[in-house]
Amino acid sequence: MKLIVALALFLALAGAAPAQTSTQALVLHPARVWTGSAAPPHEGWVVVVADGRIAAVGPEGSVRRPANARDIVLPNVTLTPGLIDAHTHLLLRAYSIESWDDQVLRDSEATRVIRAVGAARDTLLAGFTTIRDLGTEGAGYADVSLRQAAENGAMLGPRMFVATRAIVARGAYAPRRTGYRPDLDLPQGAQEASGEAEVVTAVREQMARGADWIKLYADYRFGNSSESRPTFTQAELAAAVATAHDAGLRVAVHAVTDEGMRRAVLAGVDTIEHGYNGGAETFRLMAQRHVALIPTLAAADTVRRPDSAAFARAFRLALAAHVVIGSGSDAGVFAHGQNARELELMVENGMTPMQALIAATSTDAAILNRSGHLGVIAPGADADLAGFVGDPTRDITALRNVAIVVSRGVVVRAMAPE
Numbered sequence: 001m002k003l004i005v006a007l008a009l010f011l012a013l014a015g016a017a018p019a020q021t022s023t024q025a026l027v028l029h030p031a032r033v034w035t036g037s038a039a040p041p042h043e044g045w046v047v048v049v050a051d052g053r054i055a056a057v058g059p060e061g062s063v064r065r066p067a068n069a070r071d072i073v074l075p076n077v078t079l080t081p082g083l084i085d086a087h088t089h090l091l092l093r094a095y096s097i098e099s100w101d102d103q104v105l106r107d108s109e110a111t112r113v114i115r116a117v118g119a120a121r122d123t124l125l126a127g128f129t130t131i132r133d134l135g136t137e138g139a140g141y142a143d144v145s146l147r148q149a150a151e152n153g154a155m156l157g158p159r160m161f162v163a164t165r166a167i168v169a170r171g172a173y174a175p176r177r178t179g180y181r182p183d184l185d186l187p188q189g190a191q192e193a194s195g196e197a198e199v200v201t202a203v204r205e206q207m208a209r210g211a212d213w214i215k216l217y218a219d220y221r222f223g224n225s226s227e228s229r230p231t232f233t234q235a236e237l238a239a240a241v242a243t244a245h246d247a248g249l250r251v252a253v254h255a256v257t258d259e260g261m262r263r264a265v266l267a268g269v270d271t272i273e274h275g276y277n278g279g280a281e282t283f284r285l286m287a288q289r290h291v292a293l294i295p296t297l298a299a300a301d302t303v304r305r306p307d308s309a310a311f312a313r314a315f316r317l318a319l320a321a322h323v324v325i326g327s328g329s330d331a332g333v334f335a336h337g338q339n340a341r342e343l344e345l346m347v348e349n350g351m352t353p354m355q356a357l358i359a360a361t362s363t364d365a366a367i368l369n370r371s372g373h374l375g376v377i378a379p380g381a382d383a384d385l386a387g388f389v390g391d392p393t394r395d396i397t398a399l400r401n402v403a404i405v406v407s408r409g410v411v412v413r414a415m416a417p418e
């Protein structure tokens with residue numbers, strides 16, 4: 001289907017900030033509306049948007065139409081809440097284009113920010129209106145600036161929850177120092193800390209610079225090991241979590257080993273990222289303690305490391321253990337704007353299309369502590385919407401056929417009139 005870029009998008013790309021603050025009310029008339037709940041889509045419903053919020057949703061004729069509202073008719077389109085990707089890296093680009101080491105060691109922060117502006121636009125226009133960006137990978141606090149730019153209309157991008165630099169155990173991340181002369185001070189992809197005191201300091205420094213989330217690495221491949229091994233001690237993890245939670249911030253933990261996952265869960269973290277080698281007992285512990293899993297199947301599928309084959313098995317174990325499963329793709333490892341790949345893989349590996357969509361809407365919103373505001377079409381919620389040709393609640397591949405994106409109450413992508 002032919003797509004045109006709406007006037008609002010043109011203005012935004014031209015640098016005209018008013019596109020982001022337009023207050024013209026909208027009445028959207030899709031073929032069906034899926035509100036983000038377990039109920040199937042409703043045919044013949046309309047959604048009213050005013051002042052950046054959803055004013056009403058329901059059968060046509062039952063909702064009040066604001067004066068001067070603009071009608072948008074969307075035949076054969078399913079309107080959904082704007083999708084959420086709970087694990088991205090806007091400041092990375094696909095490893096198939098440039099290796100992670102080269103991005104961190106060769107590219108200036110300015111170069112990476114310029115690319116990230118395009119990545120933010122590609123993400124939003126794919127229907128992902130909110131992201132949790134989990135680490136700048138050597139680009140400092142640039143994610144805080146990107147978040148502000150998306151908020152104030154300086155760039156077109158999703159709502160962002162950011163983790164800034166992320167925190168790793170000293171010597172346990174990358175670029176690996178082996179292979180370089182030992183007196184070379186290599187920049188690292190995250191902030192290094194060792195011991196409870198340094199970990200607490202790192203958390204406090206990142207919070208002071210604008211982090212919404214704290215991201216820790218509970219395990220990684222380091223030194224001479226080709227396999228991931230636990231990095232932080234139980235006490236270091238617990239100290240980080242206590243400091244973040246005291247300040248009202250949540251904690252995301254990269255963990256691919258069963259031991260790294262177990263320590264993180266016992267430390268009281270909020271989400272486990274990847275979890276590729278989690279065992280049944282650890283997933284039971286996660287379910288008991290309401291620790292959510294972000295499986296990042298798309299990243300595993302992209303890089304195909306030796307441990308990648310395990311991801312499908314772990315995902316099924318997590319499903320069977322009734323772990324809360326959110327949706328996050330690790331976009332950046334692969335191209336931004338291809339975020340829907342994660343939902344396709346969730347369905348290939350045992351979720352129904354509806355379960356995958358719930359993960360990427362209401363579950364991710366709950367993980368972000370934004371239930372009722374994001375990931376739902378309901379009166380009073382933020383007006384972030386996506387529309388797809390066909391019905392993604394029956395066929396997840398419909399997510400690749402974007403018909404409309406509404407972000408902060410403004411149309412940023414729209415179907416051409418027939």
Ligand SMILES: [Zn+2]
Pocket residue numbers: 087088089134330
């Ligand atoms: Zn990641």
